[in-house]
Amino acid sequence: MHVRKTSCKTPLRSIGDSLSARGVSRRSFLKLCTTMASLLALPTSAVPRIAAALEQAKRPSVIWLSFQECTGCTESLTRSHAHPLEDLILHLISLDYHHKLQAASGEAAEEARLAAMEDNAGNYLAIVDGAVPGPSANPGFSTVAGHSNDQRLLETVADAAGVIAVGTCAAFGGLPQASPNPTGACAVMDLVTDKPVVNLPGCPPIPAVITGALVHYLAYGAFPELDDEGRPIAFYGDSIHDHCNRREHFDRRRFANSFDDEGAKAGWCLCKLGCRGPTTHNACATLQWNDGTSWPVGSGHPCLGCSEPGFWDRDRFYVSRGGCARR
Ligand code: SF4
Ligand code: SF4
Known part of the structure:
Protein backbone atom coordinates (compact mmCIF):
# COMPACT_ATOMS: atom_id res chain seq x y z
CA MET A 1 0.00 0.00 0.00
CA HIS A 2 1.31 3.46 -0.90
CA VAL A 3 0.82 5.39 2.29
CA ARG A 4 1.72 8.87 1.07
CA LYS A 5 -1.10 8.97 -1.44
CA THR A 6 -3.58 8.54 1.33
CA SER A 7 -2.13 11.12 3.72
CA CYS A 8 -2.96 14.84 3.76
CA LYS A 9 0.51 15.70 2.45
CA THR A 10 0.90 17.73 -0.74
CA PRO A 11 3.97 17.68 -3.01
CA LEU A 12 4.76 21.39 -2.46
CA ARG A 13 8.24 21.74 -0.99
CA SER A 14 8.25 25.09 0.77
CA ILE A 15 5.82 27.51 2.34
CA GLY A 16 6.72 30.04 -0.36
CA ASP A 17 5.77 27.47 -3.02
CA SER A 18 2.51 26.79 -1.28
CA LEU A 19 1.57 30.45 -1.00
CA SER A 20 2.58 31.18 -4.61
CA ALA A 21 0.45 28.30 -5.78
CA ARG A 22 -2.49 29.91 -3.99
CA GLY A 23 -1.91 33.16 -5.84
CA VAL A 24 -0.78 35.10 -2.76
CA SER A 25 0.99 38.22 -4.08
CA ARG A 26 4.27 39.47 -2.68
CA ARG A 27 2.52 42.54 -1.33
CA SER A 28 -0.13 40.46 0.46
CA PHE A 29 2.53 38.12 1.77
CA LEU A 30 4.57 40.95 3.30
CA LYS A 31 1.39 42.39 4.79
CA LEU A 32 0.69 39.04 6.44
CA CYS A 33 4.25 38.91 7.78
CA THR A 34 3.88 42.43 9.20
CA THR A 35 0.59 41.49 10.84
CA MET A 36 2.15 38.38 12.31
CA ALA A 37 5.09 40.35 13.73
CA SER A 38 2.61 42.74 15.31
CA LEU A 39 0.49 39.94 16.80
CA LEU A 40 3.61 38.33 18.21
CA ALA A 41 4.63 41.68 19.72
CA LEU A 42 7.84 41.64 17.68
CA PRO A 43 9.49 44.80 16.32
CA THR A 44 9.08 45.70 12.65
CA SER A 45 12.73 44.70 12.21
CA ALA A 46 11.50 41.10 12.62
CA VAL A 47 9.42 41.24 9.43
CA PRO A 48 12.28 40.39 6.99
CA ARG A 49 13.23 37.41 9.13
CA ILE A 50 9.68 36.14 9.25
CA ALA A 51 9.28 36.70 5.49
CA ALA A 52 12.52 34.85 4.70
CA ALA A 53 11.60 31.96 6.98
CA LEU A 54 8.12 31.57 5.55
CA GLU A 55 9.36 31.80 1.98
CA GLN A 56 12.21 29.36 2.28
CA ALA A 57 11.32 26.95 5.04
CA LYS A 58 10.21 23.46 4.22
CA ARG A 59 6.79 22.99 5.71
CA PRO A 60 7.25 20.98 8.91
CA SER A 61 5.55 17.63 9.11
CA VAL A 62 2.68 17.76 11.59
CA ILE A 63 0.98 14.81 13.24
CA TRP A 64 -2.32 15.93 14.75
CA LEU A 65 -3.69 13.72 17.51
CA SER A 66 -7.24 14.00 18.82
CA PHE A 67 -8.29 12.48 22.11
CA GLN A 68 -11.20 13.37 24.45
CA GLU A 69 -12.56 16.36 22.55
CA CYS A 70 -15.66 17.70 20.84
CA THR A 71 -14.10 18.42 17.42
CA GLY A 72 -14.50 22.15 18.08
CA CYS A 73 -10.76 22.80 17.80
CA THR A 74 -10.56 21.19 14.36
CA GLU A 75 -13.80 22.92 13.41
CA SER A 76 -12.20 26.22 14.34
CA LEU A 77 -9.18 25.35 12.18
CA THR A 78 -11.19 24.33 9.14
CA ARG A 79 -13.57 27.29 9.39
CA SER A 80 -10.63 29.65 9.22
CA HIS A 81 -10.57 29.69 5.41
CA ALA A 82 -12.26 33.07 5.07
CA HIS A 83 -9.46 35.01 6.70
CA PRO A 84 -6.06 35.20 4.97
CA LEU A 85 -4.19 35.26 8.25
CA GLU A 86 -5.94 32.21 9.58
CA ASP A 87 -5.95 30.48 6.22
CA LEU A 88 -2.16 30.65 6.42
CA ILE A 89 -2.12 27.79 8.95
CA LEU A 90 -2.67 25.06 6.43
CA HIS A 91 0.10 26.45 4.19
CA LEU A 92 2.64 26.54 7.00
CA ILE A 93 2.55 22.83 7.69
CA SER A 94 2.47 19.48 6.00
CA LEU A 95 -0.47 17.90 7.77
CA ASP A 96 0.60 14.29 7.47
CA TYR A 97 -1.83 12.77 9.94
CA HIS A 98 -5.16 13.98 11.23
CA HIS A 99 -7.61 11.17 11.69
CA LYS A 100 -10.67 13.35 11.16
CA LEU A 101 -9.46 15.25 8.10
CA GLN A 102 -7.42 12.68 6.19
CA ALA A 103 -8.92 10.40 3.59
CA ALA A 104 -7.11 7.32 4.86
CA SER A 105 -8.59 5.14 7.58
CA GLY A 106 -7.64 2.01 9.49
CA GLU A 107 -4.22 0.55 8.78
CA ALA A 108 -3.46 3.07 6.02
CA ALA A 109 -3.95 5.93 8.47
CA GLU A 110 -1.69 4.25 11.00
CA GLU A 111 0.97 3.71 8.36
CA ALA A 112 0.80 7.39 7.41
CA ARG A 113 1.44 8.40 11.03
CA LEU A 114 4.34 5.97 11.41
CA ALA A 115 5.85 6.99 8.06
CA ALA A 116 5.69 10.69 8.99
CA MET A 117 7.42 9.94 12.31
CA GLU A 118 10.15 7.87 10.65
CA ASP A 119 10.77 10.25 7.74
CA ASN A 120 10.90 13.35 9.95
CA ALA A 121 12.37 11.98 13.18
CA GLY A 122 13.48 14.82 15.43
CA ASN A 123 11.87 17.47 13.25
CA TYR A 124 8.12 16.96 13.17
CA LEU A 125 5.60 18.72 15.39
CA ALA A 126 2.83 16.97 17.27
CA ILE A 127 -0.38 18.97 17.65
CA VAL A 128 -2.86 17.60 20.17
CA ASP A 129 -6.48 18.46 20.81
CA GLY A 130 -8.46 16.85 23.59
CA ALA A 131 -7.61 15.71 27.09
CA VAL A 132 -5.93 12.35 27.63
CA PRO A 133 -7.47 9.68 29.89
CA GLY A 134 -4.96 9.16 32.68
CA PRO A 135 -2.54 6.23 32.58
CA SER A 136 -4.19 4.79 35.68
CA ALA A 137 -7.65 4.94 34.12
CA ASN A 138 -9.29 2.06 32.37
CA PRO A 139 -7.61 2.08 28.93
CA GLY A 140 -10.98 1.24 27.44
CA PHE A 141 -12.10 4.83 28.00
CA SER A 142 -10.49 5.81 24.72
CA THR A 143 -8.36 3.84 22.30
CA VAL A 144 -7.11 4.43 18.78
CA ALA A 145 -5.82 1.48 16.75
CA GLY A 146 -5.96 -0.62 19.89
CA HIS A 147 -3.72 1.65 21.93
CA SER A 148 -4.74 3.75 24.91
CA ASN A 149 -4.56 7.50 24.36
CA ASP A 150 -1.64 8.03 26.73
CA GLN A 151 0.38 5.28 25.02
CA ARG A 152 -0.37 6.82 21.65
CA LEU A 153 0.59 10.31 22.79
CA LEU A 154 3.89 9.25 24.30
CA GLU A 155 4.80 7.07 21.34
CA THR A 156 4.02 9.85 18.87
CA VAL A 157 5.89 12.64 20.65
CA ALA A 158 8.98 10.51 21.31
CA ASP A 159 10.82 11.89 18.25
CA ALA A 160 8.92 15.17 17.90
CA ALA A 161 10.70 18.53 17.97
CA GLY A 162 7.87 20.02 19.97
CA VAL A 163 4.26 19.65 21.00
CA ILE A 164 1.38 22.11 20.62
CA ALA A 165 -1.60 21.53 22.90
CA VAL A 166 -4.49 23.13 21.03
CA GLY A 167 -7.63 24.02 22.96
CA THR A 168 -8.40 24.00 26.65
CA CYS A 169 -8.90 20.23 26.94
CA ALA A 170 -5.38 19.48 25.67
CA ALA A 171 -3.84 22.42 27.51
CA PHE A 172 -5.52 22.08 30.91
CA GLY A 173 -7.87 19.07 30.87
CA GLY A 174 -10.99 21.10 30.06
CA LEU A 175 -14.43 19.54 30.23
CA PRO A 176 -13.21 15.91 30.36
CA GLN A 177 -11.31 16.79 33.55
CA ALA A 178 -14.33 18.41 35.23
CA SER A 179 -15.34 16.85 38.54
CA PRO A 180 -15.67 13.92 39.09
CA ASN A 181 -13.30 13.35 36.14
CA PRO A 182 -14.31 9.70 35.58
CA THR A 183 -11.57 9.07 33.00
CA GLY A 184 -8.75 10.58 35.06
CA ALA A 185 -8.32 13.07 32.22
CA CYS A 186 -4.91 14.77 32.01
CA ALA A 187 -3.51 17.73 30.15
CA VAL A 188 -0.79 17.06 27.60
CA MET A 189 1.82 18.77 29.79
CA ASP A 190 0.97 16.38 32.65
CA LEU A 191 2.23 13.50 30.52
CA VAL A 192 4.81 15.04 28.18
CA THR A 193 7.61 16.34 30.36
CA ASP A 194 10.69 15.99 28.15
CA LYS A 195 9.68 18.09 25.13
CA PRO A 196 8.87 21.75 24.54
CA VAL A 197 5.10 22.02 24.99
CA VAL A 198 3.15 25.18 24.16
CA ASN A 199 -0.43 25.57 25.36
CA LEU A 200 -2.95 27.36 23.13
CA PRO A 201 -6.12 27.16 25.25
CA GLY A 202 -9.55 28.37 24.26
CA CYS A 203 -12.86 26.68 23.72
CA PRO A 204 -12.21 26.76 20.84
CA PRO A 205 -8.78 28.31 20.36
CA ILE A 206 -8.43 31.31 18.05
CA PRO A 207 -6.99 30.11 14.70
CA ALA A 208 -4.69 33.14 14.36
CA VAL A 209 -3.12 32.15 17.68
CA ILE A 210 -2.22 28.73 16.28
CA THR A 211 -0.80 30.44 13.19
CA GLY A 212 1.21 32.82 15.36
CA ALA A 213 2.82 30.03 17.36
CA LEU A 214 3.75 28.21 14.15
CA VAL A 215 5.14 31.35 12.49
CA HIS A 216 7.35 32.02 15.51
CA TYR A 217 8.55 28.44 15.48
CA LEU A 218 9.42 28.65 11.78
CA ALA A 219 11.18 32.02 12.06
CA TYR A 220 13.09 31.39 15.29
CA GLY A 221 13.21 27.61 15.68
CA ALA A 222 11.42 27.84 19.01
CA PHE A 223 8.01 28.60 20.41
CA PRO A 224 7.28 32.16 21.60
CA GLU A 225 7.93 33.23 25.17
CA LEU A 226 5.43 31.54 27.49
CA ASP A 227 3.66 32.53 30.69
CA ASP A 228 3.47 30.38 33.82
CA GLU A 229 0.66 28.31 32.26
CA GLY A 230 2.70 27.55 29.13
CA ARG A 231 0.77 30.03 26.96
CA PRO A 232 2.44 32.51 24.56
CA ILE A 233 2.58 35.86 26.34
CA ALA A 234 1.99 37.64 23.04
CA PHE A 235 -1.55 36.23 22.93
CA TYR A 236 -2.34 35.48 26.57
CA GLY A 237 -0.36 38.15 28.38
S1 SF4 B 1 -14.54 35.61 25.60
FE1 SF4 B 1 -13.77 34.35 27.30
S2 SF4 B 1 -15.03 32.45 27.27
FE2 SF4 B 1 -15.36 33.52 25.31
S3 SF4 B 1 -13.88 32.55 23.91
FE3 SF4 B 1 -12.85 34.40 24.77
S4 SF4 B 1 -11.74 33.65 26.62
FE4 SF4 B 1 -13.21 32.06 26.01
S1 SF4 C 1 -15.38 45.23 31.12
FE1 SF4 C 1 -14.47 43.40 32.04
S2 SF4 C 1 -16.06 42.59 33.41
FE2 SF4 C 1 -17.07 44.06 31.99
S3 SF4 C 1 -17.84 42.83 30.28
FE3 SF4 C 1 -15.77 43.51 29.71
S4 SF4 C 1 -14.38 41.89 30.38
FE4 SF4 C 1 -16.33 41.56 31.41
Missing part, protein backbone atom coordinates in the same frame (compact mmCIF):
# COMPACT_ATOMS: atom_id res chain seq x y z
CA ASP A 238 -3.31 40.52 28.77
CA SER A 239 -6.72 39.79 30.20
CA ILE A 240 -10.00 39.95 28.31
CA HIS A 241 -10.88 42.84 30.64
CA ASP A 242 -7.79 44.82 29.55
CA HIS A 243 -9.12 45.29 26.01
CA CYS A 244 -12.86 44.81 26.41
CA ASN A 245 -15.11 47.15 24.45
CA ARG A 246 -17.36 47.40 27.56
CA ARG A 247 -14.49 48.49 29.79
CA GLU A 248 -15.52 52.12 29.84
CA HIS A 249 -18.85 51.05 31.39
CA PHE A 250 -17.04 48.97 33.98
CA ASP A 251 -14.92 51.96 34.95
CA ARG A 252 -18.05 54.14 35.22
CA ARG A 253 -19.82 51.45 37.31
CA ARG A 254 -22.50 50.85 34.69
CA PHE A 255 -23.53 47.20 34.89
CA ALA A 256 -26.22 45.09 33.24
CA ASN A 257 -28.14 43.22 35.95
CA SER A 258 -29.99 40.86 33.63
CA PHE A 259 -29.61 39.83 30.01
CA ASP A 260 -32.64 41.85 28.92
CA ASP A 261 -32.51 44.99 31.05
CA GLU A 262 -31.77 48.48 29.76
CA GLY A 263 -28.11 48.16 30.74
CA ALA A 264 -27.70 45.04 28.60
CA LYS A 265 -29.39 46.77 25.69
CA ALA A 266 -27.07 49.74 26.10
CA GLY A 267 -23.97 47.51 26.02
CA TRP A 268 -22.97 47.98 29.66
CA CYS A 269 -20.48 45.82 31.52
CA LEU A 270 -21.45 42.15 32.10
CA CYS A 271 -19.52 41.71 35.34
CA LYS A 272 -22.68 41.21 37.43
CA LEU A 273 -23.77 38.49 35.01
CA GLY A 274 -20.69 36.49 35.89
CA CYS A 275 -18.18 37.80 33.36
CA ARG A 276 -14.76 36.30 34.03
CA GLY A 277 -12.96 38.72 31.72
CA PRO A 278 -10.93 40.28 34.56
CA THR A 279 -9.30 36.93 35.38
CA THR A 280 -9.15 35.40 31.91
CA HIS A 281 -6.17 35.71 29.59
CA ASN A 282 -6.85 35.44 25.88
CA ALA A 283 -6.83 37.55 22.72
CA CYS A 284 -10.57 37.45 21.90
CA ALA A 285 -11.10 41.16 22.54
CA THR A 286 -8.33 42.15 20.13
CA LEU A 287 -8.33 39.43 17.45
CA GLN A 288 -12.08 38.76 17.67
CA TRP A 289 -13.83 35.95 15.80
CA ASN A 290 -15.19 35.19 12.34
CA ASP A 291 -12.95 37.51 10.40
CA GLY A 292 -13.23 40.19 13.07
CA THR A 293 -17.03 40.20 12.98
CA SER A 294 -17.46 40.17 16.75
CA TRP A 295 -16.59 38.26 19.88
CA PRO A 296 -18.58 36.78 22.80
CA VAL A 297 -18.57 39.81 25.12
CA GLY A 298 -19.12 42.13 22.17
CA SER A 299 -22.20 40.07 21.32
CA GLY A 300 -23.65 40.35 24.82
CA HIS A 301 -22.37 37.18 26.49
CA PRO A 302 -20.10 37.22 29.53
CA CYS A 303 -16.64 35.73 29.17
CA LEU A 304 -16.76 32.25 30.72
CA GLY A 305 -13.03 31.97 31.29
CA CYS A 306 -12.51 29.21 28.78
CA SER A 307 -8.78 29.72 28.38
CA GLU A 308 -7.89 29.37 32.07
CA PRO A 309 -7.08 26.23 34.09
CA GLY A 310 -10.11 24.98 35.99
CA PHE A 311 -12.61 26.12 33.38
CA TRP A 312 -15.89 24.31 34.37
CA ASP A 313 -15.02 23.64 37.99
CA ARG A 314 -13.68 27.02 39.06
CA ASP A 315 -16.99 28.91 39.48
CA ARG A 316 -20.63 28.65 38.49
CA PHE A 317 -21.34 30.28 35.15
CA TYR A 318 -23.46 33.45 34.96
CA VAL A 319 -23.10 34.10 38.67
CA SER A 320 -21.23 37.16 39.84
CA ARG A 321 -18.49 36.48 42.33
CA GLY A 322 -19.44 39.73 43.93
CA GLY A 323 -17.82 43.06 43.99
CA CYS A 324 -17.01 43.77 40.41
CA ALA A 325 -14.50 46.00 42.14
CA ARG A 326 -12.55 48.52 40.15
CA ARG A 327 -9.35 47.02 38.71
